[in-house]
Amino acid sequence: MTLRLGVPNKGRLNERTIELLRKSGLDLGEDIGRKLYVKVANQDLEVMFVRAQDIPGFIAAGAIDMGITGLDELAESGHELVNALNLEFGYCHLSVAVPEESGITDASQIKDGSRIATSFPNLTKRYFESMGKDVSVIVVTGAAEIMPYLGISDYIVDLVSTGSTLKMNRLREVGTIVESQAAVITSESALAEHSVKIQEIVDSIKSVIIAEEKKYLMANIPRDKLAEAEAIIPGMDGPTILEVAGNADFVAVHAVVDSDKVFHTINELKKIGARGILTTPIERLVN
Numbered sequence: 001m002t003l004r005l006g007v008p009n010k011g012r013l014n015e016r017t018i019e020l021l022r023k024s025g026l027d028l029g030e031d032i033g034r035k036l037y038v039k040v041a042n043q044d045l046e047v048m049f050v051r052a053q054d055i056p057g058f059i060a061a062g063a064i065d066m067g068i069t070g071l072d073e074l075a076e077s078g079h080e081l082v083n084a085l086n087l088e089f090g091y092c093h094l095s096v097a098v099p100e101e102s103g104i105t106d107a108s109q110i111k112d113g114s115r116i117a118t119s120f121p122n123l124t125k126r127y128f129e130s131m132g133k134d135v136s137v138i139v140v141t142g143a144a145e146i147m148p149y150l151g152i153s154d155y156i157v158d159l160v161s162t163g164s165t166l167k168m169n170r171l172r173e174v175g176t177i178v179e180s181q182a183a184v185i186t187s188e189s190a191l192a193e194h195s196v197k198i199q200e201i202v203d204s205i206k207s208v209i210i211a212e213e214k215k216y217l218m219a220n221i222p223r224d225k226l227a228e229a230e231a232i233i234p235g236m237d238g239p240t241i242l243e244v245a246g247n248a249d250f251v252a253v254h255a256v257v258d259s260d261k262v263f264h265t266i267n268e269l270k271k272i273g274a275r276g277i278l279t280t281p282i283e284r285l286v287n
């Protein structure tokens, strides 16, 4: 049966998810803007565009086999699913926040009967229950920050990434409920049916993420400095060493290097007399 992959149709996770899928070699075609689903041209795979918060439920119901969404959505859904890969974007945390002037500095100081506005009612209830507190949870679909000022709630539980929105609204974080990032989610039953295909997709997305953190570096190195060059750019299994036609004094050395070390590496190579140093991006890196 064709594998079905759920992808956020809009919002914060949409753009990067599409980019990751395209880079991993899935042909999503042009102009996917308003499409509800895409039959991937080169694979036995359908991509369904749905709301990030619906993805865990759809997987649990077997309507889709896997999906990309936030771990906060997975936790809120309460479904027992499988996190197949953390995607290292969409970082945020679900926090309890209070008006600055409330005097509260820790969630434990929140009193029974307080009203908490949130779009994460399940996690919020569970959190306060685990603290033995009896609060009233008011479900909102967005803009929780404004609720204390409208008098609709006393406090809020909302997603925070930088904290600047809270600050702008004169709210203070006093407790973290869950840490989140985007992830590839699937289920035991989908894995039982499609384990090879799911693993292939996970591996190819992983190869893109790894490749983005690396560069391919090439340089011509004086032959008598080869040992030093190998110490500077050990590469993955040792650098590739090639002859330079018509120049016996130099060899070409190629290696994969960490993107954040490129600046330092190039300076080190220059010190040992390297010439013609160049770096290129890597599309995918499979180990």
Ligand code: AMP
Residues within 6 Å of the ligand: 008, 010, 011, 012, 013, 052, 069, 070, 071, 072, 073, 090, 091, 092, 159, 160, 161, 162, 180, 181, 182
């Ligand atoms: P959406 O509501 O479709 O924009 O998607 C919201 C999802 O994006 C959340 O469930 C989180 O997983 C993720 N996210 C990452 N950072 C934030 C943030 N600062 N605020 C809200 N959602 C965030």
